[in-house]
Amino acid sequence: MGTHETSTRRSAILMAGAELFATRGFHGVSIEDLGRAVGTTGPALYRHFPGKDALLAAILIDVSERLLAGADERLRGSPDPDDALDALLAGHVEFALTEPALITVHDRELDNVPPEQRRIVRRLQRQYVECWVRVLGQLRPDIPEGRLRAKAHATFGLLNSTPHSAGDLALAEMSTLLRSMGRAALLA
Amino acid sequence: MGTHETSTRRSAILMAGAELFATRGFHGVSIEDLGRAVGTTGPALYRHFPGKDALLAAILIDVSERLLAGADERLRGSPDPDDALDALLAGHVEFALTEPALITVHDRELDNVPPEQRRIVRRLQRQYVECWVRVLGQLRPDIPEGRLRAKAHATFGLLNSTPHSAGDLALAEMSTLLRSMGRAALLA
DNA sequence: AGGGGATGTTAGTGATCACTAACATCGGTG
DNA sequence: CACCGATGTTAGTGATCACTAACATCCCCT
Numbered sequence: 001m002g003t004h005e006t007s008t009r010r011s012a013i014l015m016a017g018a019e020l021f022a023t024r025g026f027h028g029v030s031i032e033d034l035g036r037a038v039g040t041t042g043p044a045l046y047r048h049f050p051g052k053d054a055l056l057a058a059i060l061i062d063v064s065e066r067l068l069a070g071a072d073e074r075l076r077g078s079p080d081p082d083d084a085l086d087a088l089l090a091g092h093v094e095f096a097l098t099e100p101a102l103i104t105v106h107d108r109e110l111d112n113v114p115p116e117q118r119r120i121v122r123r124l125q126r127q128y129v130e131c132w133v134r135v136l137g138q139l140r141p142d143i144p145e146g147r148l149r150a151k152a153h154a155t156f157g158l159l160n161s162t163p164h165s166a167g168d169l170a171l172a173e174m175s176t177l178l179r180s181m182g183r184a185a186l187l188a
Numbered sequence: 189m190g191t192h193e194t195s196t197r198r199s200a201i202l203m204a205g206a207e208l209f210a211t212r213g214f215h216g217v218s219i220e221d222l223g224r225a226v227g228t229t230g231p232a233l234y235r236h237f238p239g240k241d242a243l244l245a246a247i248l249i250d251v252s253e254r255l256l257a258g259a260d261e262r263l264r265g266s267p268d269p270d271d272a273l274d275a276l277l278a279g280h281v282e283f284a285l286t287e288p289a290l291i292t293v294h295d296r297e298l299d300n301v302p303p304e305q306r307r308i309v310r311r312l313q314r315q316y317v318e319c320w321v322r323v324l325g326q327l328r329p330d331i332p333e334g335r336l337r338a339k340a341h342a343t344f345g346l347l348n349s350t351p352h353s354a355g356d357l358a359l360a361e362m363s364t365l366l367r368s369m370g371r372a373a374l375l376a
Numbered sequence: 377a378g379g380g381g382a383t384g385t386t387a388g389t390g391a392t393c394a395c396t397a398a399c400a401t402c403g404g405t406g
Numbered sequence: 407c408a409c410c411g412a413t414g415t416t417a418g419t420g421a422t423c424a425c426t427a428a429c430a431t432c433c434c435c436t
Contacts, residue, residue, distance in 0.1 A: 229385065232385080235384075
């Protein structure tokens with residue numbers, strides 16, 4: 001067949017891959033699983049990605065870029081560091097609540113990405129963390145940078161915990177809860 | 189061979205398994221890998237566990253039991269809810285910092301445990317969460333229980349983030365940092 | 377001293393995996 | 407309207423996996 005829904009397929013594979021990798025892990029998902037999830041057979045995947053690794057890499061690079069771009073944009077609109085922190089928190093929480101599979105894959109499967117693309121993801125992640133450290137440094141100049149970085153990482157753990165404990169609360173309620181907890185933890 | 193270091197082997201396999209599962213995921217570790225990690229060949233594992241699933245189950249049940257037992261004991265020694273919360277935080281942080289592999293496997297690989305033992309793990313985890321909810325309920329009777337449970341889960345995400353961002357800070361410094369962040373987040 | 381249980385080894389076995397080869401079908405384009 | 411590129415299919419192929427079978431070795435016990 002050849003219904004020309006070209007890059008609809010590609011992004012459908014990306015989304016289905018994120019979902020499957022999030023719930024069963026990279027090695028727990030077969031090419032056949034991925035194909036079936038988008039209504040084709042397994043090998044059709046190779047028309048869109050050179051291999052399973054490359055599919056995972058595409059997912060991770062995409063989410064890392066989107067996180068960083070979102071942070072950059074929000075910071076540009078918030079000159080006041082206090083507002084900036086709220087903006088970063090709101091952005092991250094929205095991402096975690098609306099795309100839990102992407103967040104899960106993003107902080108679990110980096111080791112399965114081929115080295116070359118792994119370096120790209122790591123650089124994007126580092127830049128994202130630096131956005132947070134920069135804002136925190138303005139709010140708490142008394143705390144050394146290394147400690148602020150550790151705080152940022154720990155807070156990501158808090159915000160990213162949503163996928164594992166989902167369903168308990170309504171989305172809006174969860175959002176305000178996570179933002180207030182994150183803010184309190186960061187400024188403690 | 190038959191050097192009678194009987195259950196040394198068994199616990200060595202458990203520890204090596206936790207380490208390997210934590211870094212490469214359950215499906216990313218082979219029986220041969222597990223054997224090699226304890227100085228034997230792969231199939232020797234079947235003298236100690238009926239299968240790969242059972243090994244994972246043993247790891248998860250053990251860590252869940254130890255977490256719960258630690259929480260119970262610490263609560264018994266802290267009648268004041270404020271001290272109790274500190275005790276729970278200190279216990280969880282110590283666990284996360286001294287056995288990061290166990291913590292990682294504990295909240296990532298439950299889906300790969302056979303159903304029967306998975307129920308056991310889930311019950312232990314639920315009891316552990318209830319320890320936290322009970323203490324939080326005394327400190328913040330204004331907050332509904334469901335919200336407190338969500339807070340506890342999010343805080344676990346914060347405390348368990350250590351394995352992924354390790355190496356940045358000294359252990360003692362990380363411990364105080366995580367405890368203060370966790371406390372601030374929970375009481376926010 | 378020697379038999380047996382615990383524990384290990386090597387050599388498979390069938391299933392599954394990522395990936396490839398060869399061929400089919402469609403839509404757009406000259 | 408014939409062709410071509412994009413996209414799909416089925417049928418392998420070799421590697422690897424979890425697990426088993428058959429046999430070996432060691433320590434302990436009587």
